[in-house]
Amino acid sequence: MLPTLTTLQQRKPYLYSLDWLCPQCNSAPEDLNHLWTCPYILPELNPCSTHRSEVVKFRDSCLSSFLSLKPLDSNFQVAFSALDCWNYETPSSSCLWLTRGLLPAHLTNFLKQYFPLSVIYKTISPLLNDFQIELYGEIWLCRNVLFHAWEESQGISAASKLRGPSSNPPSTAISSHIHNSSLASVSQDSWISWISSSIIR
Template sequence: MSELLAPCILQFNSLPVNMNIWKFIRDIFDAKSLLTLAVLPRFNPISSLFDINWTCTKFYKKQFFSHRNGCSEFCAFRIKILLDMLLTLTTLQRQKPHLYDPSWPYPQCNSSPETLNHLWTCPYILSEYSPLITFKTLLLALRSNYLDKFISTSSLKSLPNSFAAEFTAIDCWDCDLPSPSCLRLARGLIPKSLTGFLRDYFLPFTIWSILDTPLHDFHFDLY
């Protein structure tokens, strides 16, 4: 009788691979691509990489990379927002310092660099034309939209009476003087403070699915 041979058990980092091998390999390359994106120098000034939920951000990016509704131009525009490639003065100073003096500030206030974030936070713009007011109005509308959707969605456990108050107190909604998490969300980077709170009540895929479309609409209206 011929000797019986045990089937080959694939391992990764000493752990058995108990899933479809092609999906496993695809997930490995997806993770490497996401890591390549996450460590780009352009993200360094934003915050610690650990403050961003990259898995949720990846899910969201996949939706607009698909050119939803045929809006390929808006897709390209949002990629530029994410990668800080819009032609603000600081971007031009970085790309063409021989034409744009690096010492030039934002002309409205003449005191701070003209970054994408500063366009929403500059206090020296006339109130009736203030982009900050537009930003706050749209962000608070997004918060209300999300809150309504999560309250009406099946959850892992009953939502406490304090759910709405705790949700609205998350730092990504702090837009009076926009917090780092708030500005990340405006760039399309999902903060962990938001998803970390929601994971106590909802499955990850439920969270990602609810965050997707309203955030797309928020970016469309904002930019």
């Protein structure tokens, strides 16, 4: 499981206060679903629009691959594109399953009307893997750069993560100013500069 803030809050509540919200937007708990849809926007680092474009790219790649296997009428294309797993607007729960690397049953059930299950998996597995790699590179790695900077601003160091609860002050002792700190309150120019210098190093 990716160590989102909610996961870290469960694992190390003595370091990560349970009332902290997403470090980027400070408007919702940072869980796996929020990770892909966080509204905090930095130029070129918008997870919401990146997620949407990657879902569309994945859907279109799947459609092209299945259409290349045998001739299918336009009804297939329309029905395939209308499946709930491609609904990235909200996003739907089945879209979030895809994001996590899980194939929704309605997707495979739909495809089984046209292809054997072995062909479905053989076709979709490499595309799903590519989708996961793109999301990891475009969203998760960028989030980690920002998250580590946020951790430092909270006084959470690599050494404090290695120590147990007895070595750390309880999170309730941390000032309320730090509790409410988020990347959304920092000017975008300073973060862009910081990210650029971090990448160049």
